[in-house]
Amino acid sequence: MQEKEISQAVIRRMPRYYRYLGDLLDAGVERISSNDLSQRMNVTASQIRQDLNNFGGFGQQGYGYNVKYLHEEIGKILGLNQKHNIIVIGAGNLGQALANYVKFERLGFMIIGLFDVNPALDGVTVRGIRIRMLDELEAFCGEHHIDIAALTMPKEKADAIANRLVGLGIHAIWNFAHVDLELIDKDVVVENVHLSDSLMQLSYNIVKNQREKENSR
Amino acid sequence: MQEKEISQAVIRRMPRYYRYLGDLLDAGVERISSNDLSQRMNVTASQIRQDLNNFGGFGQQGYGYNVKYLHEEIGKILGLNQKHNIIVIGAGNLGQALANYVKFERLGFMIIGLFDVNPALDGVTVRGIRIRMLDELEAFCGEHHIDIAALTMPKEKADAIANRLVGLGIHAIWNFAHVDLELIDKDVVVENVHLSDSLMQLSYNIVKNQREKENSR
DNA sequence: GTCAATGTGTCAAAGATTTAACAACCAATC
DNA sequence: GATTGGTTGTTAAATCTTTGACACATTGAC
Numbered sequence: 301m302q303e304k305e306i307s308q309a310v311i312r313r314m315p316r317y318y319r320y321l322g323d324l325l326d327a328g329v330e331r332i333s334s335n336d337l338s339q340r341m342n343v344t345a346s347q348i349r350q351d352l353n354n355f356g357g358f359g360q361q362g363y364g365y366n367v368k369y370l371h372e373e374i375g376k377i378l379g380l381n382q383k384h385n386i387i388v389i390g391a392g393n394l395g396q397a398l399a400n401y402v403k404f405e406r407l408g409f410m411i412i413g414l415f416d417v418n419p420a421l422d423g424v425t426v427r428g429i430r431i432r433m434l435d436e437l438e439a440f441c442g443e444h445h446i447d448i449a450a451l452t453m454p455k456e457k458a459d460a461i462a463n464r465l466v467g468l469g470i471h472a473i474w475n476f477a478h479v480d481l482e483l484i485d486k487d488v489v490v491e492n493v494h495l496s497d498s499l500m501q502l503s504y505n506i507v508k509n510q511r512e513k514e515n516s517r
Numbered sequence: 518m519q520e521k522e523i524s525q526a527v528i529r530r531m532p533r534y535y536r537y538l539g540d541l542l543d544a545g546v547e548r549i550s551s552n553d554l555s556q557r558m559n560v561t562a563s564q565i566r567q568d569l570n571n572f573g574g575f576g577q578q579g580y581g582y583n584v585k586y587l588h589e590e591i592g593k594i595l596g597l598n599q600k601h602n603i604i605v606i607g608a609g610n611l612g613q614a615l616a617n618y619v620k621f622e623r624l625g626f627m628i629i630g631l632f633d634v635n636p637a638l639d640g641v642t643v644r645g646i647r648i649r650m651l652d653e654l655e656a657f658c659g660e661h662h663i664d665i666a667a668l669t670m671p672k673e674k675a676d677a678i679a680n681r682l683v684g685l686g687i688h689a690i691w692n693f694a695h696v697d698l699e700l701i702d703k704d705v706v707v708e709n710v711h712l713s714d715s716l717m718q719l720s721y722n723i724v725k726n727q728r729e730k731e732n733s734r
Numbered sequence: 735g736t737c738a739a740t741g742t743g744t745c746a747a748a749g750a751t752t753t754a755a756c757a758a759c760c761a762a763t764c
Numbered sequence: 765g766a767t768t769g770g771t772t773g774t775t776a777a778a779t780c781t782t783t784g785a786c787a788c789a790t791t792g793a794c
Contacts, residue, residue, distance in 0.1 A: 307780075307781075308718075309780085309781065309782095310781095311718055311721050311722075312714075312718060314717070314718075314721070315711070315713065315714035315717040315718065316697075316714065318717065319695070319713075319714075333740080333741060333742085334741075334742075335740095335741075341697075342697075344782075344783060344784090345741090345783095346782075346783050346784065346785090347781095347782065347783075349741090349742065349743065349744090350743090350744090350781090350782075350783085352742095352743095353742090353743060353744075357742075357743065359741080359742050359743080360741085360742070360789080360790065360791090361740080361741055361742040361743080361788070361789040361790050361791090362739080362740050362741055362742080362789065362790030362791045362792090363740085363741075363742085363789095363790065363791065364740085364741065364742080365742090377721065378717045378718075378720055378721050378724075379717075379720040379721055379723060379724035380717065380720065382724075384720060384723070392614065392617070393610055393611075393613045393614030393617050394610075394611070394614040396610045396614075397609065397610030397611040397613075397614050398712075400609070400610050401712070403695065403713060404713065404716065407713060407716070407717070409716055409720075447723065448716075448719065448723070471723065471726065472719055472722070472723045474715070474716065474719055478536070478620070480533075480558075480559075487726065489719060489722040489723050489726055491715055491716075491718055491719035491722070493710070493712065493715055494532070495615075495618070495710065496532065496536075496620060496621065496624060497529075497532035497533065497536075498691070498708055498710055499621065499624070499626055499691065499708075500531070500532040500535065500595045500596075500597065500624070501525075501528055501529060501531075501532065501595075501708055502665065502689055502691055502706060502708035503595055503596040503597065503601060503626075504528050504531070504594065504595050504596055505528075505689070505706040505708070506596060506601070506664065506665070506688065506689045506706055507595075507596035507599075509688065509704065509706055524750075524751075526750085526751065526752095527751095550770080550771060550772085551771075551772075552770095552771080561752075561753060561754090562771095563752075563753050563754065563755095564751095564752065564753075566771090566772065566773065566774090567751090567752075567753090567773090567774090569773095570772090570773060570774075574772075574773065576771075576772055576773080577759085577760065577761090577771080577772070578758070578759045578760050578761090578770080578771050578772040578773080579759065579760035579761050579762090579769080579770055579771055579772075580760065580761065580770085580771070580772085581770085581771065581772080582772090
């Protein structure tokens with residue numbers, strides 16, 4: 301039934317296309333060729349055409365791509381044509397930062413709940429969103445349809461909470477805790493944001509750069 | 518002079534090895550085989566051996582890898598044997614979240630400065646780090662050796678600030694702003710953390726999952 | 735309406751990454 | 765100190781990804 305599995309390498313590039321097309325749209329550009337776009341984005345035109353063709357032919361020979369249409373289509377591919385409700389578990393700085401990020405709402409990601417265990421935070425609101433205690437989780441999930449749970453709490457508690465959420469029917473986890481979640485249900489979609497890993501990668505490249513400079517002297 | 522370029526695909530996996538080896542170390546495990554590790558990490562043993570061999574032979578036939586030694590060596594590869602000073606530009610929730618993240622310090626990443634343009638934040642301290650106004654940037658960078666600048670401010674200002682930092686001699690940028698930085702110096706190392714992109718990837722996989730479930734009914 | 739210019743979709747080649755296979759080596763036991 | 769079992773480093777094959785090339789459709793100028 302599946303058309304054909306599309307590699308995650310391709311998927312990783314789609315949000316970037318979406319962003320560039322959005323910028324072009326804002327700038328009033330009506331049409332664009334893969335060649336023109338490739339120069340702006342610093343990738344090959346071939347890659348752009350190949351990537352887009354995974355999802356069907358959005359362009360027209362001799363014309364290029366209609367910016368508005370392509371932007372919309374990529375939006376659909378990424379699921380941005382539907383709203384996604386998010387709850388954030390862990391209302392510390394990071395959790396609150398996510399709640400304050402207005403950009404997400406424009407993409408259809410609505411943060412509708414914040415949870416924590418710290419009684420000092422009970423009832424505090426962040427951009428109109430009330431922080432609730434974790435024991436209200438079950439009731440809240442019963443009342444609202446939740447698509448995504450963002451985990452921004454210490455890693456020690458991540459597995460337990462994640463599986464509690466899975467038990468409540470949540471199918472997607474945006475994981476900021478620095479562990480690989482071990483979930484009871486293998487069908488749950490997990491996207492990890494491991495800031496330490498990102499920092500270590502940066503560090504590797506710094507050291508590499510240093511070595512290269514030393515060697516070229 | 519360069520030994521051999523190591524692909525970023527390999528580098529991306531190194532922090533994860535580092536983390537697992539750290540956990541094993543804490544658990545008191547002395548030695549581990551690529552096979553055992555591969556099962557814990559859910560990758561192939563072949564990949565582990567191949568990855569590690571990019572940097573030299575850390576193991577011993579018939580024995581495996583010494584956990585402590587390998588952990589240290591990967592640390593060195595990732596540049597964790599030296600301290601890195603970080604300044605954060607943008608002392609909003611995200612900037613403060615980074616400043617509060619104690620984990621980074623244990624890896625040698627020291628956040629020593631926070632900068633913002635909001636006068637209401639002037640002089641406020643986060644975990645002992647004083648928030649400074651952006652016009653103090655030049656003086657601060659003159660007094661301290663800065664390795665990394667983390668950009669957690671709105672994307673509109675990112676390019677200007679980034680190039681100002683590059684002008685001050687900073688060679689690495691940890692970019693949380695949702696733009697591709699256009700830098701005057703191509704030798705600067707940039708590591709992007711695009712949370713929106715990550716969320717869109719998650720969204721794609723949610724929609725994909727939905728489709729698959731529908732099709733299998 | 736014709737024709738040159740443009741630019742996609744697609745196929746094939748090149749390149750990169752991952753996996754499998756195995757020889758060479760070490761550890762541990764007897 | 766020989767022998768068995770275990771495990772690496774490394775080579776080769778398989779797979780996946782990216783790039784290049786071009787047939788063919790469409791546009792726009794005249």
